[in-house]
């Protein structure tokens with residue numbers, strides 16, 4: 001009889017432990033730091049005439065803000081599902097995580113790639129790498145512009161760094177698929193070709209927008225994007241062939 005009582009006591013303890021653990025997990029989830037919309041380092045009108053203030057204001061304060069909000073909501077749901085061991089819900093949340101997480105990552109890079117003092121050409125090792133991998137700066141621009149204009153529907157054109165080969169690559173991603181998470185390339189420069197990025201000013205003429213955006217590209221920022229990797233590795237001896 002006493003062994004049954006002991007066993008019931010033990011079950012009660014386990015249940016209390018489980019309840020306490022669940023409460024702790026929920027508290028950890030609730031206290032997780034939320035993502036926030038990063039401030040721009042320039043005014044909405046600072047990139048005119050190449051990108052007008054109305055586009056910048058809507059793009060940053062509405063579109064990017066929505067990705068941030070929805071990412072936070074999705075992560076909260078994901079944490080709850082994780083705490084419950086609810087794998088079905090975790091799987092069901094993956095598309096929202098990719099879309100809103102990608103939207104936040106992509107736009108965060110994009111704003112810093114742009115500057116009212118941009119344009120021109122990069123200097124130093126990035127320029128050497130561009131010449132090595134594309135023949136010339138002009139050829140890189142042409143190749144990236146063509147790939148970006150050709151994105152079907154909504155998406156992004158990218159200049160990325162391939163760690164394995166030590167080379168620069170041009171890539172295009174659909175929707176908000178983040179470059180590194182989708183291709184493994186480290187993002188250096190992204191061009192957003194969702195219509196919200198240009199339609200109010202360029203209407204359906206995407207090539208004109210892509211042509212204009214080169215005037216506000218901050219090469220200083222592009223050089224510093226892969227802060228802990230590109231700068232360290234791009235200076236290594238150039239790959240042969």
Ligand SMILES: [Fe+2]
Nearest residue numbers: 063192194197
């Ligand atoms: Fe966008």
